[in-house]
Amino acid sequence: MKVLTVLPRREGYAPDRAGAIALLVSRLASPEDIVIGTEITGTPLPGGQFVAVSEPGGLHRWRRDGTRYRIACQREIKRHKPDLIEVHNRPALARALSRCGIPVHLILHNDPQDMHGARRPRQRQELMQHVRVFVVSLWLRRRFLEDLDDGPVTVMPNCLDLATLPTPPAERSKLVLFAGRMVSDKGADAFVRAWGAVSKQAPGWRAIMIGADRFRFNSPRTTFVDRVEASANAAGITLCGYQMHHQVLEAMAAASIVVVPSRWPEPFGLTALEAMASGAAVIASPRGGLPEVVGNAALLALPDETGALEQALLRLIEDPALRTACVERGHEQARKFDLGPAREVLKKMRERSVKNRSRR
Known part of the structure; x- marks a missing residue:
């Protein structure tokens, strides 16, 4: 299974500038996973195969950073042809990438009600229809589902080795x-x-x-x-x-x-x-x-x-x-x-999403 993980644009994937998301991705990534993000200096974190995306210039240079980053991610998706896309902490980006015809996991580490593309209940309802939503705590699950009926939002806590x-x-x-x-x-x-x-x-x-x-x-x-x-x-x-x-x-x-x-x-x-x-x-x-x-x-x-x-x-x-x-x-x-059980849970979630797609 080829999984392509999309980091937030400003998340550094290097030992000297890694935040909690980058550390978690590195910890959980399989050797064959592809991790994409903005360019870093030096050696990347050890998890997966890091690919620095190149944001487009030309006519795109006047667009917002989020749009240019999305275009860069779409280019990498076309190049690598993954079976599954995992987007961390960017609801609007996850929704846009779901149009590529590949299953998308959205993994939320922060309050979705403060995020572009998930602030309003209607946006969060639409997200659940197009991507599979994971959160790192029950508190985040409650925040995502606030003013909505119960929905398929899975709690997948952070982990440590x-x-x-x-x-x-x-x-x-x-x-x-x-x-x-x-x-x-x-x-x-x-x-x-x-x-x-x-x-x-x-x-x-x-x-x-x-x-x-x-x-x-x-x-x-x-x-x-x-x-x-x-x-x-x-x-x-x-x-x-x-x-x-x-x-x-x-x-x-x-x-x-x-x-x-x-x-x-x-x-x-x-x-x-x-x-x-x-x-x-x-x-x-x-x-x-x-x-x-x-x-x-x-x-x-x-x-x-x-x-x-x-x-x-x-x-x-x-x-x-x-x-x-x-x-x-x-x-x-x-x-x-602990890391071991967390990896097993993630593996099962990935396999389920890819299998459900093949049945369609």
Whole structure:
């Protein structure tokens, strides 16, 4: 079976600029899968065979980027003649490519009601008639089907290859970690505020932050980043900036506590899953898909509720038995998202779609 996976236009498929979608695609891709996206520098991620698309110029150069990217994708579809197309996070593009006469999977990682081609119930209803829709959490499924009758929207959660995670040290550091984009939605400033409030009550503990405004080394400076970094320095937090994914996982393996204080409703919450799988105790926001991911393995705290994040931090810092219990439950919860079963589910979904087409 030849599968062609279409990345979002701005998703880098390289180790030094990969976001959650690219990492997931690389993790799940079979060696014969074709992954298409915009041009990268250096070596691509290992999953599948990466093909950089060339957007058309000439009369097309004045068109919107989305249109030019669609045309480039259509060219690759004609060239490779896949049995199945999988489009990540772009409803309008998935709908357009469904006109190629090949089965299309639309895999949603973010709220469809914020996406071009899926904002209105009528658009989402039409999508279900032309593409097969997958989402990474029950929360996203509810968002897709809001104001609609129940429909064929399949939950296919993100996954991790647990066997490849870094080996943790024999004894973990008294370390509290924030790892994520340095933006308000991710609650970076809430983490700084909470640590500043509790650090004097946590002798021997330290805090670090990994992240920048974007998933790349040359991320832009923003007023938010400047403000948060100034506050973090005042609170004694070590700032590490952007780090590659393997470095983030190594930091999680060393940390005792990982905090995921997102303000926006995380559609899934891969950082929380990685932290649990790495053996850290987790504090997470109770919004979006995060409660599904952490189950009963984490402490939940709203980032802007007075004292909530601070109290959760102190509970874990002061109670080693509670940390141990969270770690044990976290390992058990993370096993539900292991790569092997996820690959089997994806394989069956692909085979079913291709088989249904052949019957028509």
